[in-house]
Amino acid sequence: xxxxxxxxxxKNLFKWLLICLLGMVLLFLIGLLLGYGISSDHQLFxxxxxxxxxxxxxxFQ
Numbered sequence: 001x002x003x004x005x006x007x008x009x010x011k012n013l014f015k016w017l018l019i020c021l022l023g024m025v026l027l028f029l030i031g032l033l034l035g036y037g038i039s040s041d042h043q044l045f046x047x048x049x050x051x052x053x054x055x056x057x058x059x060f061q
Contacts, residue, residue, distance in 0.1 A: 032053050
């Protein structure tokens, strides 16, 4: 293999790993929104409220 082909493959691999990582983060955030919105009667975006996470932390501590 020549050096250009090897660099091209690493760039392609890095690009796909980055796309997969961003996809997983996006799916995680969607899961947080839906899980909190469905399991409680609150608004979906309250899951990003600091008070919610403080309450959960205190609950499991």
